[in-house]
Amino acid sequence: MSAGLTSARLGRRTLVLTGDVLGGQLVSIAKVEGFPGFPDGVPGYDFCPMLQEQAVACGAEVMMGSVERIHPQDGKWRLTTGAGGILARGIILATGSTLKKLNVPGEERLTGKGVSHCAS
Numbered sequence: 001m002s003a004g005l006t007s008a009r010l011g012r013r014t015l016v017l018t019g020d021v022l023g024g025q026l027v028s029i030a031k032v033e034g035f036p037g038f039p040d041g042v043p044g045y046d047f048c049p050m051l052q053e054q055a056v057a058c059g060a061e062v063m064m065g066s067v068e069r070i071h072p073q074d075g076k077w078r079l080t081t082g083a084g085g086i087l088a089r090g091i092i093l094a095t096g097s098t099l100k101k102l103n104v105p106g107e108e109r110l111t112g113k114g115v116s117h118c119a120s
Contacts, residue, residue: 003094005051008058015088016055016062017081023048024096025117 004016021027029044038047052062069080070091079086099117101107107115 002051003092004060004062005055005058007092008055008060011059012090014055014060015086016060017065017067018062019066019096020064022052022062022064025099 004014008014023044026032026044027048031041032038032044032047033041035042035047042050056062063083065081065083067079067081069078071078073087077088077091079088079091111117
């Protein structure tokens with residue numbers, strides 16, 4: 001979302017595709033630290049909607065969905081999504097991350113109770 005916010009603030013026509021969950025892993029973080037304006041940190045589930053609101057206020061459009069394919073077309077980029085195709089002059093890839101589970105006995109049951117993952 002941050003890359004989309006920057007693009008929109010620069011006056012670019014901006015579409016942010018959020019994937020399945022706005023904010024991804026960040027929404028599960030109890031305290032995001034080291035971000036300007038939040039000296040005591042901020043919960044990820046509060047921070048993500050704030051970033052979205054600011055990006056939209058700057059002119060960005062936010063849409064749930066993921067890019068399935070990118071290929072060049074007539075000097076532009078054709079993005080294929082689950083909702084159809086999008087033609088863009090430029091793209092910013094901010095792919096986020098996916099946690100890798102260990103798949104060991106008790107991992108699911110103990111997640112948040114001793115087993116944790118870090119989005120940083």
